[in-house]
Amino acid sequence: MRAALLALGLTPLLAPLFPMPAMALECRNETWNGTRYALCEVDPAKDDLRLFLYDPGGAPYGEFDALNARLGVEGKTLGFAMNAGMYHEDRSPVGHYIENGKELKQVIPNAGPGNFGLLPNGVFCLTPGKARVVETLRYQAERDQLNCTYATQSGPMLVIDGKLHPAFNPDSTSRYIRNGVGVTESGDKAVFVISRQPVTFHEFASFFRDRLELPQALYFDGNISRLYAPQLGRNDWGQEMGPIVGVVVDKPDSDPETPSN
Numbered sequence: 646m647r648a649a650l651l652a653l654g655l656t657p658l659l660a661p662l663f664p665m666p667a668m669a670l671e672c673r674n675e676t677w678n679g680t681r682y683a684l685c686e687v688d689p690a691k692d693d694l695r696l697f698l699y700d701p702g703g704a705p706y707g708e709f710d711a712l713n714a715r716l717g718v719e720g721k722t723l724g725f726a727m728n729a730g731m732y733h734e735d736r737s738p739v740g741h742y743i744e745n746g747k748e749l750k751q752v753i754p755n756a757g758p759g760n761f762g763l764l765p766n767g768v769f770c771l772t773p774g775k776a777r778v779v780e781t782l783r784y785q786a787e788r789d790q791l792n793c794t795y796a797t798q799s800g801p802m803l804v805i806d807g808k809l810h811p812a813f814n815p816d817s818t819s820r821y822i823r824n825g826v827g828v829t830e831s832g833d834k835a836v837f838v839i840s841r842q843p844v845t846f847h848e849f850a851s852f853f854r855d856r857l858e859l860p861q862a863l864y865f866d867g868n869i870s871r872l873y874a875p876q877l878g879r880n881d882w883g884q885e886m887g888p889i890v891g892v893v894v895d896k897p898d899s900d901p902e903t904p905s906n
Contacts, residue, residue, distance in 0.1 A: 670724050670892050672876040674841070677856045680848060681841035684857075685725045685874055685892075688834060690774040693893040696729060696744050696795040698736075705736040707885035709873040717896060724894040726873040727824055727837055729769070729865055730797040731761045732887025740798030741768055741784075742888060752788075752798060754781055760864065763812055766800025767863045768793075769890075775832035778861035780805055797888050803827070803850035803862035813847040821867035823849045826890075827859030837890070839872045 669688035674681065687694050697712055699705055706712040713723055731739040739761050741752040756764045768784040770777040770793035777791065780802055784791070801810050803825055820843035827836050836857055840849060846864075853862035871881035873891070 670876075670894075672725060672874040674877065675856075677852055678848070680844055680852070682838055682852060683841055683872060683874065683877055683879070684836055684838045685727075685872075685876075686834060686836050687725070687776070687892055689771060689776045690833065692724075694771060694776065694795075694835070695891060695893060696742075696771070696797055697889045697891060698738065698742065698744060698749065698887065705885070705887065706889060707736060709871070709880060709889070712889060712891070716893060720896050721893050722896040723873055724875070724892040725837070726889055726891030727839060727865070728869055728871050728886040729826075729888040729890035730799040731759075731866060736885060736887040738797065738888055740766070740800075741781075741796060742798070743793055743796040746794055750798075752781065752785055754785060760867070761800045763801040763810075765802045765805060765810070766798065767802045767805075767861075768796050768798045769826055769863055771795040772832075776826075776828050776835035777832050778802075778826065778828045778863045797890070799825075799863055799865050801846075801864055803846070803864050804854045804859060805861065807854065807860045809847065809850045809854060813845075813850055815845075815847045817845040817847060820845055822870045823864065823867040824870035824872070825849065825853070825862055825864045827853040827857055827862035830860050839870050 669691040672685040674683050697706055700715055709726055716722055738750045742750040756762045765780045767778055767780045770791055822840055823844055824839040853859045869884040871883050872879050
């Protein structure tokens with residue numbers, strides 16, 4: 646396959662740095678405390694979970710369909726995907742970013758404007774068979790030991806060691822469609838969540854802690870939140886994205902029509 650792609654003048658997407666067995670990905674809708682959510686559970690030891698930003702030509706993918714088209718050249722497709730961190734107008738990441746072992750943006754440790762700078766923020770980190778959400782200062786201290794193959798920095802943290810971010814107000818009226826990720830203590834499961842109706846930070850974080858019982862969770866965004874989940878019939882359209890997180894699967898021999906909302 647690689648030789649065929651090179652003959653066509655195409656650069657193959659880099660394969661993950663570790664082998665992946667059978668897929669365990671599961672997506673579903675849930676209602677909790679009167680609020681509707683969609684979530685996808687990923688087993689990093691079984692699912693080919695990666696981060697994506699730029700295509701081989703250096704242009705941001707921006708859209709699920711563009712990434713799917715690129716994967717399709719190699720007989721692959723997305724089993725799930727969502728936006729994965731804040732970005733600038735040119736779609737470069739605001740914070741730290743590593744893709745397939747290559748660091749594209751350094752860690753931003755200090756406070757700043759907007760949700761990203763609402764400390765503590767954190768880093769979503771993938772290592773062989775594990776997924777971690779680590780508060781940024783802790784990440785800096787443990788980075789060499791973590792040795793992330795993929796990483797994206799975002800903020801704020803939603804849940805830190807089982808506690809909600811101290812700035813979240815249960816009486817807040819600021820509601821958006823929000824998305825983020827939470828992980829188990831052992832790192833053997835990552836749960837990606839997008840609200841199906843506008844929610845506050847406190848409501849969203851509480852879903853991770855109290856319903857999903859995840860000790861660490863990180864916010865991705867609340868203005869451009871988008872989900873690709875064929876299991877749920879979703880291929881959200883909207884503003885072009887920066888970093889994208891997704892599970893890569895083999896493309897079926899007869900590819901069905903792309904789902905849409």
